[in-house]
Amino acid sequence: MKEKLVVIGNGMAGIRTIEELLKVAPDAYDITVFGAEPHCNYNRIMLSPVLAGEKTIEDIILNDDQWYADNHITLHKGKAIKEIDRIKHKVVAEDGSEESYDRLLIATGSNPFIIPVPGHDLEGVVSFRDIHDVEQMLDAASKHKHAVVIGGGLLGLEAANGLMEQGMSVTVVHLMDSLMERQLDHAAAEMLKSSLEERGLNFLMQAQTEAIIGKERVEKVRFKDGTEIYADLVVMAVGIRPNIELAKAAGIHCERGIVVNDTMQTFDPRVYSVGECVQHRGLTYGLVAPLFEMAKVCANHLAKYGIGRYEGSVTSTKLKVTGIDLFSAGDFTGNEYTDELVFQDASRGVYRKLVVQDNRIKGVVMYGNTLDGSWYFDLMRDETDISEMRENILFGQAHLGDSGHGGEESRVAAMPDDAEICGCNGVCKGDIVKAINEKKLFTLDDVRAHTKASSSCGSCTGLVEALLAHTVGGDHSVAPHLKPVCGCTDLSHDDLRKAILDKELKSIPATMQALNWKKDDGCPKCRMALNYYLLCAWPTEYKDASQSRFINERAHANIQKDGTYSVIPRMWGGGTSPQELRKIADVAEKYKVKTVHVTGGQRIGLYGLKKEELPKVWKELEEAGFVSGHAYGKAMRTVKTCVGKEWCRFGTQDSTHLGVELEKLTWASWTPHKFKLAVSGCPRNCAEATIKDFGVVCVDSGYELHIGGNGGVKVRATDYLCNVSTEEEVKEYCAAFMQLYREEAHYLDRTAPWLERVGLSYIKERILEDEDGRKALAERFLIAQKVAQVDPWKERVEGVAEHEFVPLKEISG
Amino acid sequence: MSDNWIEVGTVNDIPRQGARVVRGSDGDIAVFRTDKDEIFALRDKCPHNGGPLSQGLVHDNKVACPLHNWNISLETGMAVAPDEGCAARYPIKIEGEKIFLSLTAI
Numbered sequence: 001m002k003e004k005l006v007v008i009g010n011g012m013a014g015i016r017t018i019e020e021l022l023k024v025a026p027d028a029y030d031i032t033v034f035g036a037e038p039h040c041n042y043n044r045i046m047l048s049p050v051l052a053g054e055k056t057i058e059d060i061i062l063n064d065d066q067w068y069a070d071n072h073i074t075l076h077k078g079k080a081i082k083e084i085d086r087i088k089h090k091v092v093a094e095d096g097s098e099e100s101y102d103r104l105l106i107a108t109g110s111n112p113f114i115i116p117v118p119g120h121d122l123e124g125v126v127s128f129r130d131i132h133d134v135e136q137m138l139d140a141a142s143k144h145k146h147a148v149v150i151g152g153g154l155l156g157l158e159a160a161n162g163l164m165e166q167g168m169s170v171t172v173v174h175l176m177d178s179l180m181e182r183q184l185d186h187a188a189a190e191m192l193k194s195s196l197e198e199r200g201l202n203f204l205m206q207a208q209t210e211a212i213i214g215k216e217r218v219e220k221v222r223f224k225d226g227t228e229i230y231a232d233l234v235v236m237a238v239g240i241r242p243n244i245e246l247a248k249a250a251g252i253h254c255e256r257g258i259v260v261n262d263t264m265q266t267f268d269p270r271v272y273s274v275g276e277c278v279q280h281r282g283l284t285y286g287l288v289a290p291l292f293e294m295a296k297v298c299a300n301h302l303a304k305y306g307i308g309r310y311e312g313s314v315t316s317t318k319l320k321v322t323g324i325d326l327f328s329a330g331d332f333t334g335n336e337y338t339d340e341l342v343f344q345d346a347s348r349g350v351y352r353k354l355v356v357q358d359n360r361i362k363g364v365v366m367y368g369n370t371l372d373g374s375w376y377f378d379l380m381r382d383e384t385d386i387s388e389m390r391e392n393i394l395f396g397q398a399h400l401g402d403s404g405h406g407g408e409e410s411r412v413a414a415m416p417d418d419a420e421i422c423g424c425n426g427v428c429k430g431d432i433v434k435a436i437n438e439k440k441l442f443t444l445d446d447v448r449a450h451t452k453a454s455s456s457c458g459s460c461t462g463l464v465e466a467l468l469a470h471t472v473g474g475d476h477s478v479a480p481h482l483k484p485v486c487g488c489t490d491l492s493h494d495d496l497r498k499a500i501l502d503k504e505l506k507s508i509p510a511t512m513q514a515l516n517w518k519k520d521d522g523c524p525k526c527r528m529a530l531n532y533y534l535l536c537a538w539p540t541e542y543k544d545a546s547q548s549r550f551i552n553e554r555a556h557a558n559i560q561k562d563g564t565y566s567v568i569p570r571m572w573g574g575g576t577s578p579q580e581l582r583k584i585a586d587v588a589e590k591y592k593v594k595t596v597h598v599t600g601g602q603r604i605g606l607y608g609l610k611k612e613e614l615p616k617v618w619k620e621l622e623e624a625g626f627v628s629g630h631a632y633g634k635a636m637r638t639v640k641t642c643v644g645k646e647w648c649r650f651g652t653q654d655s656t657h658l659g660v661e662l663e664k665l666t667w668a669s670w671t672p673h674k675f676k677l678a679v680s681g682c683p684r685n686c687a688e689a690t691i692k693d694f695g696v697v698c699v700d701s702g703y704e705l706h707i708g709g710n711g712g713v714k715v716r717a718t719d720y721l722c723n724v725s726t727e728e729e730v731k732e733y734c735a736a737f738m739q740l741y742r743e744e745a746h747y748l749d750r751t752a753p754w755l756e757r758v759g760l761s762y763i764k765e766r767i768l769e770d771e772d773g774r775k776a777l778a779e780r781f782l783i784a785q786k787v788a789q790v791d792p793w794k795e796r797v798e799g800v801a802e803h804e805f806v807p808l809k810e811i812s813g
Numbered sequence: 814m815s816d817n818w819i820e821v822g823t824v825n826d827i828p829r830q831g832a833r834v835v836r837g838s839d840g841d842i843a844v845f846r847t848d849k850d851e852i853f854a855l856r857d858k859c860p861h862n863g864g865p866l867s868q869g870l871v872h873d874n875k876v877a878c879p880l881h882n883w884n885i886s887l888e889t890g891m892a893v894a895p896d897e898g899c900a901a902r903y904p905i906k907i908e909g910e911k912i913f914l915s916l917t918a919i
Contacts (some may be wrong), residue, residue, distance in 0.1 A: 294882040450895045521848045521873040547830035551868040559879050563865040808833035809821040
């Protein structure tokens with residue numbers, strides 16, 4: 001018989017946990033949910049737009065009755081639990097009905113705090129917490145004129161704005177001298193206040209409420225200084241308290257919240273708790289992103305996988321008032337050890353402040369344009385060393401030396417519905433917004449699955465995230481801190497790489513088994529990543545799992561849209577000869593190649609070949625000395641060069657020679673993503689070395705080394721690494737840098753995002769400052785290359801993987 | 814259902830977690846072998862844009878199309894939600910190690 005799971009609380013945290021549980025262990029429990037409210041699970045953070053009349057209640061329902069039925073969940077709506085009997089393992093509802101449990105999940109959320117002033121129980125005094133409150137407020141707005149909102153925090157301002165949109169005259173009363181003092185510094189708070197005043201809100205600052213006056217219904221509010229203002233509606237929005245009464249009464253250890261450990265377990269091992277009611281490592285949370293992270297961990301433990309820990313969240317805040325952009329995260333006030341970087345343009349209404357300590361972002365406040373908020377937030381959460389970008393960081397990510405799509409982000413809100421967001425898949429803004437609303441999408445992955453936007457080259461990811469934040473509201477930091485590799489595991493890329501080494505895992509099945517993969521056979525994402533990580537970790541032992549490679553790397557040619565393939569032989573350093581060109585011409589004629597094309601990497605591509613023809617083509621090319629160009633792989637691609645001092649009157653070094661040397665050193669190396677090199681013979685840089693993963697610019701005194709550049713979707717110029725004086729040194733630094741990238745980047749990270757994540761200082765530390773470390777890295781690279789440098793075309797000409805290139809059977813007639 | 818069984822090869826002719834093509838006059842049929850050694854056959858055309866499914870990555874009982882990564886169920890031929898579409902399925906019969914295929918789509 002199945003075990004029974006009872007959930008107290010039919011809100012976002014509890015139901016999200018169930019959704020996560022159903023994903024990993026759909027048949028583990030008989031599930032019963034008790035909710036005190038008479039509704040299905042709805043998106044509480046969207047109550048503000050409902051109040052403002054921008055959305056309806058239906059719009060914000062997340063799980064309808066059908067969902068509970070489809071998943072065989074028994075739902076008791078409008079039934080509060082009054083007692084947990086931990087000895088008999090049962091819960092008792094207010095109507096006396098009982099339900100026994102094997103595991104209990106408490107997700108009772110929080111209660112609004114009501115200031116106990118005289119008159120707080122009068123008719124017309126409400127909090128702002130649930131659908132019932134919103135209905136009361138909307139009703140009051142239709143009959144009455146004057147509203148007073150007590151509390152100038154996030155919730156209070158959203159309530160005030162909503163009531164104003166409903167036509168009421170609203171006064172916000174705040175105890176402090178600055179709005180949203182827990183999220184904003186004084187400067188941003190003042191900008192917020194004046195733009196809300198422009199919209200018509202009134203403020204009473206530093207005002208302490210003494211009494212609410214009225215016979216049956218509220219009539220006035222009186223303050224400590226004796227002043228009084230008219231009020232037909234009073235909204236108390238002064239904060240929330242974790243709802244722990246039930247747990248406390250059952251003897252479960254509580255402090256400010258229900259105390260849980262990193263697995264979301266309370267002091268009673270049968271009882272778990274998630275959401276606003278919990279206290280984890282001394283902290284309570286009132287935002288949605290942490291709840292989702294908790295839900296994921298809790299579900300994993302309920303499913304008895306026993307991996308994954310919740311380690312606390314760094315949260316950010318966004319105000320959901322249409323037309324006002326505000327973002328805050330972390331410690332924004334700073335202290336004697338911090339610096340403040342401030343950008344302020346009052347007439348444009350833009351303000352941003354970063355609080356920085358030891359070149360790491362500790363806090364962010366933004367007002368006006370907040371589209372870089374998530375970028376700063378990531379830098380803060382990852383504790384990235386920002387010393388190299390400090391000079392330009394306040395201008396945003398688009399000003400970091402890269403150009404391309406960056407600047408478009410700021411236009412997303414104002415874009416028309418038919419504006420194309422995803423150029424690869426032709427998805428317009430309207431399509432995305434419609435899918436988010438209709439299908440209740442919450443995450444970037446959801447949007448990708450449903451609309452295909454941002455699922456190809458990824459350059460519009462920022463735009464899609466901005467749209468998601470704009471449409472769903474809430475803080476758009478819903479993505480957990482450490483992203484798991486894919487849905488098959490909770491491990492992050494770094495955890496996975498470490499486990500492979502620590503546990504000496506040497507095959508994909510062994511890894512999946514040892515690390516409790518959720519799906520026996522994995523998925524394309526993790527299988528391709530695993531294959532790479534294993535071959536990088538165990539270069540001399542690992543047996544390549546060709547069925548876990550993308551077709552291009554399995555067939556050693558590039559699949560084209562009609563199912564034919566392209567063949568691009570290597571041309572060392574971009575050099576070729578009459579014999580080579582003659583052979584290419586012969587092959588092209590013999591196999592009726594439709595297109596012969598000079599590629600961007602200084603070589604020649606033959607397009608439109610049938611798969612069966614590939615080994616024959618390779619055989620002929622091999623006769624002229626050609627080997628595979630790896631133009632199809634997450635691998636070292638090309639070394640682009642200029643002719644250098646051999647011919648050029650400006651050349652300072654023999655760039656072609658060095659290019660060929662580098663290509664001989666690095667060819668056939670598998671890398672997390674494609675890897676390109678270039679060598680320019682002088683600072684005129686004709687080989688465009690400063691947009692390559694590893695670029696060399698020759699100078700009179702030697703060689704400038706540059707790293708982390710790329711062309712493509714988002715152009716990024718390299719960062720300067722150092723100068724060296726000999727070709728041998730260039731090769732050593734190149735090998736060490738490539739090996740560091742191979743060993744530490746996430747699969748499908750190019751060097752640019754990897755470098756931006758770990759910081760240039762870190763790379764310098766490993767490559768420049770640690771000489772022994774650099775030599776060890778270079779040596780490991782050479783060991784891997786000894787095994788890797790076998791021409792895959794030659795192998796296949798000789799019969800390796802023959803099945804790949806011939807049909808199983810041909811049936812005629 | 815169909816008496817026209819054609820022997821196309823043995824289970825071991827197809828790599829585990831892989832596929833091979835049976836070339837017919839009416840177009841290609843992809844014959845898949847899963848990690849559990851189950852054999853399935855689908856028209857070698859992704860319902861999305863006609864990509865050759867035989868070249869995709871086989872995982873569990875699904876194949877990811879090599880062109881745009883749509884996932885197609887090998888058991889039903891249906892695209893995995895939220896994508897929509899269907900590739901024709903063909904009956905397979907295994908006798909010992911031998912694989913028999915019928916050219917009449919299900």
